[in-house]
Amino acid sequence: MLGSLIVSKCRVKLLQIFLAQPNEIFYIRQLVRATGEEINAVRRELNHLEKSGIVKKESRGNRIYYWVDKNCPIYGDLLALICKTVGLGAAVIKNKAKIGKVRLAMLSGRFARGLPTKEGAVDLLVVGEINLPQLAKIVREQELKIGREINYTVMTQQELEFRKKRHDPFLTGILTDSRIMLIGDEMDLVD
Numbered sequence: 001m002l003g004s005l006i007v008s009k010c011r012v013k014l015l016q017i018f019l020a021q022p023n024e025i026f027y028i029r030q031l032v033r034a035t036g037e038e039i040n041a042v043r044r045e046l047n048h049l050e051k052s053g054i055v056k057k058e059s060r061g062n063r064i065y066y067w068v069d070k071n072c073p074i075y076g077d078l079l080a081l082i083c084k085t086v087g088l089g090a091a092v093i094k095n096k097a098k099i100g101k102v103r104l105a106m107l108s109g110r111f112a113r114g115l116p117t118k119e120g121a122v123d124l125l126v127v128g129e130i131n132l133p134q135l136a137k138i139v140r141e142q143e144l145k146i147g148r149e150i151n152y153t154v155m156t157q158q159e160l161e162f163r164k165k166r167h168d169p170f171l172t173g174i175l176t177d178s179r180i181m182l183i184g185d186e187m188d189l190v191d
Contacts (some may be wrong), residue, residue, distance in 0.1 A: 018055060021113050028066075053069060091142055105181075106189065127184075
Protein backbone atom coordinates (compact mmCIF):
# COMPACT_ATOMS: atom_id res chain seq x y z
CA MET A 1 0.00 0.00 0.00
CA LEU A 2 2.74 2.47 0.94
CA GLY A 3 4.62 1.43 -2.19
CA SER A 4 1.77 2.74 -4.32
CA LEU A 5 2.07 6.19 -2.69
CA ILE A 6 5.86 6.46 -2.72
CA VAL A 7 7.48 5.48 -5.99
CA SER A 8 10.92 4.58 -4.62
CA LYS A 9 10.94 1.07 -3.13
CA CYS A 10 14.20 1.88 -1.37
CA ARG A 11 12.67 4.97 0.29
CA VAL A 12 9.68 2.93 1.46
CA LYS A 13 12.00 0.33 3.00
CA LEU A 14 14.07 3.00 4.72
CA LEU A 15 10.98 4.72 6.13
CA GLN A 16 9.70 1.39 7.41
CA ILE A 17 13.02 0.69 9.13
CA PHE A 18 13.34 4.13 10.70
CA LEU A 19 9.73 4.41 11.85
CA ALA A 20 9.32 0.81 13.02
CA GLN A 21 12.28 1.47 15.35
CA PRO A 22 12.10 5.22 16.01
CA ASN A 23 14.55 5.12 18.93
CA GLU A 24 17.36 3.44 16.98
CA ILE A 25 20.26 4.88 15.00
CA PHE A 26 21.62 3.16 11.89
CA TYR A 27 24.75 3.34 9.78
CA ILE A 28 24.72 2.98 5.99
CA ARG A 29 25.95 -0.63 5.69
CA GLN A 30 23.39 -1.69 8.27
CA LEU A 31 20.63 -0.05 6.20
CA VAL A 32 21.96 -1.64 2.99
CA ARG A 33 21.72 -5.09 4.59
CA ALA A 34 18.28 -4.39 6.07
CA THR A 35 16.80 -3.09 2.80
CA GLY A 36 18.57 -5.44 0.40
CA GLU A 37 19.16 -2.46 -1.89
CA GLU A 38 22.35 -1.21 -3.56
CA ILE A 39 24.50 1.12 -1.47
CA ASN A 40 24.18 4.00 -3.95
CA ALA A 41 20.38 3.76 -3.89
CA VAL A 42 20.40 3.80 -0.07
CA ARG A 43 22.77 6.81 -0.02
CA ARG A 44 20.61 8.67 -2.55
CA GLU A 45 17.42 8.04 -0.56
CA LEU A 46 19.07 8.91 2.76
CA ASN A 47 20.19 12.20 1.21
CA HIS A 48 16.64 12.84 0.02
CA LEU A 49 15.15 11.98 3.44
CA GLU A 50 17.70 14.24 5.16
CA LYS A 51 16.94 17.18 2.83
CA SER A 52 13.23 16.60 3.51
CA GLY A 53 13.88 16.86 7.25
CA ILE A 54 12.69 13.33 7.98
CA VAL A 55 16.06 11.94 9.09
CA LYS A 56 19.14 13.44 10.68
CA LYS A 57 22.75 12.34 10.34
CA GLU A 58 25.93 12.55 12.33
CA SER A 59 29.50 11.44 11.66
CA ARG A 60 31.20 9.38 14.35
CA GLY A 61 34.65 8.11 13.53
CA ASN A 62 34.53 6.60 10.06
CA ARG A 63 30.76 5.99 10.06
CA ILE A 64 27.80 8.19 9.35
CA TYR A 65 24.76 7.46 11.52
CA TYR A 66 21.14 8.22 10.63
CA TRP A 67 17.98 8.38 12.71
CA VAL A 68 14.43 9.61 12.29
CA ASP A 69 13.85 13.23 13.35
CA LYS A 70 10.97 13.10 15.82
CA ASN A 71 10.60 16.88 15.52
CA CYS A 72 9.78 16.63 11.82
CA PRO A 73 6.32 18.17 11.22
CA ILE A 74 5.07 15.01 9.48
CA TYR A 75 6.64 12.53 11.92
CA GLY A 76 3.28 11.56 13.48
CA ASP A 77 1.66 11.12 10.08
CA LEU A 78 4.51 8.96 8.79
CA LEU A 79 4.44 6.92 11.98
CA ALA A 80 0.71 6.28 11.52
CA LEU A 81 1.28 5.20 7.91
CA ILE A 82 4.06 2.81 8.89
CA CYS A 83 2.03 1.37 11.78
CA LYS A 84 -0.66 0.46 9.28
CA THR A 85 1.73 -1.20 6.83
CA VAL A 86 4.21 -3.01 9.11
CA GLY A 87 4.11 -5.08 12.28
CA LEU A 88 1.12 -5.47 14.58
CA GLY A 89 -0.98 -2.82 12.84
CA ALA A 90 -0.50 -4.42 9.44
CA ALA A 91 -1.26 -7.87 10.88
CA VAL A 92 -4.53 -6.65 12.43
CA ILE A 93 -5.61 -4.92 9.23
CA LYS A 94 -4.62 -7.86 7.01
CA ASN A 95 -6.45 -10.38 9.22
CA LYS A 96 -9.49 -8.23 9.95
CA ALA A 97 -11.91 -10.78 8.52
CA LYS A 98 -10.33 -13.65 10.48
CA ILE A 99 -10.39 -11.66 13.72
CA GLY A 100 -14.15 -11.10 13.47
CA LYS A 101 -16.41 -8.11 13.05
CA VAL A 102 -13.94 -5.42 14.01
CA ARG A 103 -15.56 -2.02 14.43
CA LEU A 104 -12.52 -0.22 15.85
CA ALA A 105 -8.86 -1.06 16.38
CA MET A 106 -6.17 1.26 17.66
CA LEU A 107 -2.55 1.15 18.73
CA SER A 108 -1.29 3.29 21.58
CA GLY A 109 1.06 6.07 20.59
CA ARG A 110 3.62 4.76 23.08
CA PHE A 111 3.64 1.33 21.42
CA ALA A 112 3.99 2.91 17.97
CA ARG A 113 6.97 4.95 19.17
CA GLY A 114 8.67 1.89 20.68
CA LEU A 115 8.24 3.12 24.25
CA PRO A 116 7.37 0.89 27.22
CA THR A 117 3.71 0.50 28.08
CA LYS A 118 2.50 2.54 31.03
CA GLU A 119 1.19 0.55 33.97
CA GLY A 120 -2.52 -0.13 33.51
CA ALA A 121 -2.43 0.87 29.82
CA VAL A 122 -2.79 -1.17 26.64
CA ASP A 123 -0.86 -1.33 23.39
CA LEU A 124 -3.83 -2.49 21.31
CA LEU A 125 -7.57 -1.97 21.75
CA VAL A 126 -9.98 -3.90 19.55
CA VAL A 127 -13.74 -3.28 19.60
CA GLY A 128 -16.33 -5.57 18.02
CA GLU A 129 -17.38 -9.20 17.89
CA ILE A 130 -13.91 -10.72 18.08
CA ASN A 131 -12.54 -14.22 17.58
CA LEU A 132 -10.27 -14.18 20.63
CA PRO A 133 -8.10 -17.22 19.73
CA GLN A 134 -7.34 -15.75 16.30
CA LEU A 135 -6.45 -12.34 17.74
CA ALA A 136 -4.31 -13.98 20.43
CA LYS A 137 -2.44 -15.92 17.72
CA ILE A 138 -1.70 -12.73 15.76
CA VAL A 139 -0.54 -10.93 18.91
CA ARG A 140 1.72 -13.85 19.93
CA GLU A 141 3.34 -13.89 16.47
CA GLN A 142 4.07 -10.17 16.74
CA GLU A 143 5.40 -10.56 20.29
CA LEU A 144 7.94 -13.08 19.01
CA LYS A 145 8.99 -10.69 16.23
CA ILE A 146 9.49 -7.66 18.47
CA GLY A 147 10.70 -9.51 21.54
CA ARG A 148 8.29 -7.97 24.05
CA GLU A 149 4.84 -8.54 25.48
CA ILE A 150 1.92 -6.76 23.83
CA ASN A 151 -0.89 -5.74 26.18
CA TYR A 152 -4.23 -5.80 24.43
CA THR A 153 -7.88 -5.43 25.36
CA VAL A 154 -11.00 -6.52 23.54
CA MET A 155 -14.44 -4.95 24.06
CA THR A 156 -17.80 -5.28 22.44
CA GLN A 157 -19.40 -2.10 21.12
CA GLN A 158 -21.92 -2.24 23.99
CA GLU A 159 -19.12 -2.51 26.59
CA LEU A 160 -17.33 0.45 25.01
CA GLU A 161 -20.49 2.58 25.16
CA PHE A 162 -21.20 1.50 28.75
CA ARG A 163 -17.65 2.36 29.86
CA LYS A 164 -17.79 5.74 28.10
CA LYS A 165 -21.08 6.64 29.86
CA ARG A 166 -19.66 5.63 33.24
CA HIS A 167 -16.40 7.54 32.62
CA ASP A 168 -14.48 4.34 33.33
CA PRO A 169 -10.91 5.25 34.43
CA PHE A 170 -9.36 2.45 32.34
CA LEU A 171 -11.07 3.61 29.15
CA THR A 172 -10.45 7.28 29.98
CA GLY A 173 -6.73 6.49 30.24
CA ILE A 174 -6.81 4.91 26.80
CA LEU A 175 -8.74 7.81 25.29
CA THR A 176 -6.54 10.55 26.77
CA ASP A 177 -3.27 9.04 25.50
CA SER A 178 -2.05 9.36 21.93
CA ARG A 179 -3.25 6.66 19.56
CA ILE A 180 -3.14 5.50 15.98
CA MET A 181 -6.40 4.25 14.53
CA LEU A 182 -5.99 1.07 12.50
CA ILE A 183 -9.64 0.34 11.78
CA GLY A 184 -12.57 2.70 12.17
CA ASP A 185 -12.87 6.38 12.80
CA GLU A 186 -11.43 8.07 15.88
CA MET A 187 -14.69 9.99 16.33
CA ASP A 188 -16.50 6.69 16.93
CA LEU A 189 -14.03 5.95 19.71
CA VAL A 190 -14.23 9.26 21.56
CA ASP A 191 -17.86 10.38 20.98
